[in-house]
Amino acid sequence: MVAKVIDGKEIAKKKRQEIASEVRALKEENIFPGLAVVLVGNNHASKTYVNNKEKACREAGIESFLIALPEEVSQEELLREIAELNKREDVHGILVQLPLPDHIEEKKVIEAISPEKDVDGFHPLNIGRMMTGQDSFLPCTPYGVMVMLEETGIEVSGKHVVIVGRSNIVGKPAGQLFLNKNATVTYCHSRTKDLEYHTKQADIVVAALGKPNFIRSNHIKEGATVIDVGINRDEHEKLCGDVHPEVAEKAAYLTPVPGGVGPMTITMLLFNTLKAARQSKALSKA
Ligand SMILES: NC(=O)C1=CN([C@@H]2O[C@H](COP(=O)(O)OP(=O)(O)OC[C@H]3O[C@@H](n4cnc5c(N)ncnc54)[C@H](OP(=O)(O)O)[C@@H]3O)[C@@H](O)[C@H]2O)C=CC1
Numbered sequence: 001m002v003a004k005v006i007d008g009k010e011i012a013k014k015k016r017q018e019i020a021s022e023v024r025a026l027k028e029e030n031i032f033p034g035l036a037v038v039l040v041g042n043n044h045a046s047k048t049y050v051n052n053k054e055k056a057c058r059e060a061g062i063e064s065f066l067i068a069l070p071e072e073v074s075q076e077e078l079l080r081e082i083a084e085l086n087k088r089e090d091v092h093g094i095l096v097q098l099p100l101p102d103h104i105e106e107k108k109v110i111e112a113i114s115p116e117k118d119v120d121g122f123h124p125l126n127i128g129r130m131m132t133g134q135d136s137f138l139p140c141t142p143y144g145v146m147v148m149l150e151e152t153g154i155e156v157s158g159k160h161v162v163i164v165g166r167s168n169i170v171g172k173p174a175g176q177l178f179l180n181k182n183a184t185v186t187y188c189h190s191r192t193k194d195l196e197y198h199t200k201q202a203d204i205v206v207a208a209l210g211k212p213n214f215i216r217s218n219h220i221k222e223g224a225t226v227i228d229v230g231i232n233r234d235e236h237e238k239l240c241g242d243v244h245p246e247v248a249e250k251a252a253y254l255t256p257v258p259g260g261v262g263p264m265t266i267t268m269l270l271f272n273t274l275k276a277a278r279q280s281k282a283l284s285k286a
């Protein structure tokens, strides 16, 4: 079998046009959606992502505010900045780019973000709401994966989904969203014994382990759907995923890197910012 490539860029483009048109409608009502991105330090990759986010905001008509802080910024100072952003009426969404330097406690920072502005969906309140199936901001990368499958017409209900990786930002919430859509979910991680045994059973494999080209043909059942979340550099510094290209010969569907999950992540960030702006209107009327 030769896999059909799921074009994340194309799906993202379509979704972003819909978002842009809804942003225009909201502006008619004098609400101008705004996203604040907080970047600590000078990490090159983080800067690239932040630039991508700013560009995507601009194209969707969403205002973006970059708060760039030095690597040495104290946790206190960062928390003060977040408190300011929580108060600003022109800021509907707040994203603190992760990872943060070691001297800052990530959990404290995430909890400082007002849940109504937590467009990453990382605040414990939003995570709890997601787990109990209430309306919430869904974490952008897993949410993007679900939208990609939906747009491609791939059924999730009743399927066996194996997630490789259990981080708070990708693996864990991805499993939860699949469970919410009635999939049977298995989580694998670095202590999993016989990874291949598990992934080989999967109708859908989500690779989010952060190891270049790690998932090979032997891990995959013929005709499975393979979602490659990884963003890595290979030994030639070329961008690559967690899934080896040879998997294309065995899978039915495969997401590319670049041009797969990445553009969808940014799209769902725009979507969440639009949602936050809309809800701010409802709140101010109440
Ligand atoms: N496309 C996008 O939009 C995004 C892409 N990414 C990319 O996705 C990848 C994962 O990111 P993130 O979740 O933040 O990464 P983390 O490093 O936080 O987590 C990696 C997870 O993979 C597990 N793991 C590591 N090695 C193995 C192994 N050999 N076998 C099985 N499991 C393993 C770890 O297990 P354990 O818990 O036991 O340590 C951990 O749970 C990265 O490449 C990252 O760049 C991330 C965010 C967004």
Ligand SMILES: Nc1nc(=O)c2c([nH]1)NC[C@@H]1CN(c3ccc(C(=O)N[C@@H](CCC(=O)O)C(=O)O)cc3)C=[N+]21
Pocket: 048, 049, 052, 095, 096, 097, 098, 099, 120, 140, 141, 231, 239, 257, 258, 259, 260, 261, 262, 263, 265, 266
């Ligand atoms: N608070 C927070 N929220 C995040 O959502 C978050 C984060 N921190 N830290 C880092 C990870 C990573 N991440 C990506 C977003 C877009 C692409 C992306 O657009 N990728 C493109 C191009 C990548 C490139 O050219 O480098 C693609 O895959 O086609 C990748 C990775 C969001 N993350």
